[in-house]
Amino acid sequence: xxxxxxxxxxxxxxxxxxxxxxxxxxxxxxxxxxxxxxxxxxxxxxxxxxxxxxxxxxxxxxxxxxxxxxxxxxxxxxxxxxxxxxxx
Numbered sequence: 001x002x003x004x005x006x007x008x009x010x011x012x013x014x015x016x017x018x019x020x021x022x023x024x025x026x027x028x029x030x031x032x033x034x035x036x037x038x039x040x041x042x043x044x045x046x047x048x049x050x051x052x053x054x055x056x057x058x059x060x061x062x063x064x065x066x067x068x069x070x071x072x073x074x075x076x077x078x079x080x081x082x083x084x085x086x087x088x
Contacts (some may be wrong), residue, residue: 014078014086021073036070043067 004012025032040046045067049060072081 010086011082014082018073018078018081021070025070025074039067039070045071 025036043063043066044060045064049057049064051057051060072084076084
């Protein structure tokens with residue numbers, strides 16, 4: 001079996017990870033919906049993370065970054081996700 005080139009290996013890994021996020025968070029259960037709703041609020045998904053205290057601001061921005069990562073894996077097409085994450 002031929003070894004994948006590094007770009008193709010990265011794409012395979014990213015697609016597998018995206019599928020795992022989708023299988024986890026797109027289930028139609030009330031538990032999954034409750035978790036996503038809680039994370040949306042806890043991570044301040046739809047509000048500013050600004051705080052005059054730079055440490056608290058960094059904490060809040062980190063939470064939001066995690067939430068956005070989950071949402072990106074759920075909502076973006078693979079090609080868009082690859083452009084956003086794979087080219088870094």
